[in-house]
Amino acid sequence: xxxxxxxxxxxxxxxxxxxxxxxxxxxxxxxxxxxxxxxxxxxxxxxxxxxxxxxxxxxxxxxxxxxxxxxxxxxxxxxxxxxxxxxxxxxxxxxxxxxxxxxxxxxxxxxxxxxxxxxxxxxxxxxxxxxxxxxxxxxxxxxxxxxxxxxxxxxxxxxxxxxxxxxxxxxxxxxxxxxxxxxxxxxxxxxxxxxxxxxxxxxxxxxxxxxxxxxxxxxxxxxxxxxxxxxxxxxxxxxxxxxxxxxxxxxxxxxxxxxxxxxxxxxxxxxxxxxxxxxxxxxxxxxxxx
Ligand SMILES: Cc1cc2nc3c(=O)[nH]c(=O)nc-3n(C[C@H](O)[C@H](O)[C@H](O)COP(=O)(O)OP(=O)(O)OC[C@H]3O[C@@H](n4cnc5c(N)ncnc54)[C@H](O)[C@@H]3O)c2cc1C
Numbered sequence: 325x326x327x328x329x330x331x332x333x334x335x336x337x338x339x340x341x342x343x344x345x346x347x348x349x350x351x352x353x354x355x356x357x358x359x360x361x362x363x364x365x366x367x368x369x370x371x372x373x374x375x376x377x378x379x380x381x382x383x384x385x386x387x388x389x390x391x392x393x394x395x396x397x398x399x400x401x402x403x404x405x406x407x408x409x410x411x412x413x414x415x416x417x418x419x420x421x422x423x424x425x426x427x428x429x430x431x432x433x434x435x436x437x438x439x440x441x442x443x444x445x446x447x448x449x450x451x452x453x454x455x456x457x458x459x460x461x462x463x464x465x466x467x468x469x470x471x472x473x474x475x476x477x478x479x480x481x482x483x484x485x486x487x488x489x490x491x492x493x494x495x496x497x498x499x500x501x502x503x504x505x506x507x508x509x510x511x512x513x514x515x516x517x518x519x520x521x522x523x524x525x526x527x528x529x530x531x532x533x534x535x536x537x538x539x540x541x542x543x544x545x546x547x548x549x550x551x552x553x554x555x556x557x558x559x560x561x562x563x564x565x566x567x568x569x570x571x572x573x574x575x576x577x578x579x580x581x582x583x584x585x586x587x588x589x590x591x592x593x594x595x596x597x598x599x600x601x602x603x604x605x606x607x608x609x610x611x612x613x614x
Pocket of ligand 1: 354355356357358359360361362363364380399400426427428431434435436437438439440441442443447448449450486490491492493516517518
């Protein structure tokens with residue numbers, strides 16, 4: 325059995341109830357939302373120390389709201405619902421639409437925005453898109469809450485800055501500026517594969533094709549965590565959109581990535597294809613604006 329020490333499956337309905345579970349089990353308690361990642365851990369025998377599974381889906385974290393500032397999406401909103409967020413058809417949300425289309429429908433119906441972020445897997449698609457959109461994570465515990473930029477959540481491969489018992493309660497996606505577009509591109513070995521390379525970009529472009537406030541986010545094993553490429557963004561900022569510019573921005577990631585070698589491909593292949601995908605993602609975003 326893959327959960328030899330499991331004593332309780334808890335379904336708290338309030339922060340106070342939730343924190344009492346962590347008081348009892350401390351590090352032995354594990355959150356579960358859609359369960360698609362947790363199931364994989366269990367199947368691989370990686371949950372041996374878990375004494376309590378804490379299901380977040382009765383905590384009332386499944387709402388979506390929008391105002392002038394942006395969208396607030398509850399942590400247990402699944403990918404299918406996220407794909408129906410008001411205004412998601414806008415060019416600015418292209419990266420999110422692209423990323424949400426990656427997993428198979430069965431996973432989209434179960435996987436949650438909070439679980440996708442908290443798993444801290446650089447090969448996941450949706451966090452890359454959310455990073456390009458400057459998403460902010462709102463967390464809670466029994467006693468306090470805090471806001472942190474998504475970029476500040478990841479600390480390493482499969483690790484994050486959430487404290488034990490701290491859960492993501494919602495994600496805020498700021499309303500993008502006018503004439504903004506984004507795109508996400510994934511390289512995979514087959515339709516069920518996680519990203520060998522995942523690149524999300526966002527650009528705002530004026531009528532004379534000048535780019536402002538660019539984002540270039542690299543995932544899928546180009547680094548141990550999703551990262552923003554400051555070098556690529558510096559090349560793009562204030563420059564006029566062109567194929568030659570996108571090539572220069574793509575080359576610029578070379579100084580920042582630490583690509584992995586694994587059973588799926590080498591670091592050299594990731595480095596080379598990462599540049600190709602940055603260039604193509606930028607072109608795809610621009611194509612959404614013209
Ligand atoms: C067959 C298959 C195909 C897939 N294909 C893709 C793909 O193409 N692209 C892609 O990006 N992903 C893919 N995935 C991964 C999928 O996106 C993730 O498993 C999913 O996003 C995790 O969300 P969840 O709600 O199921 O999380 P869970 O499995 O419930 O939890 C994930 C982790 O986050 C923690 N957690 C969950 N919710 C919270 C919260 N609110 N606050 C704090 N911690 C929390 C849990 O303790 C656990 O460590 C695939 C998965 C499978 C099984």
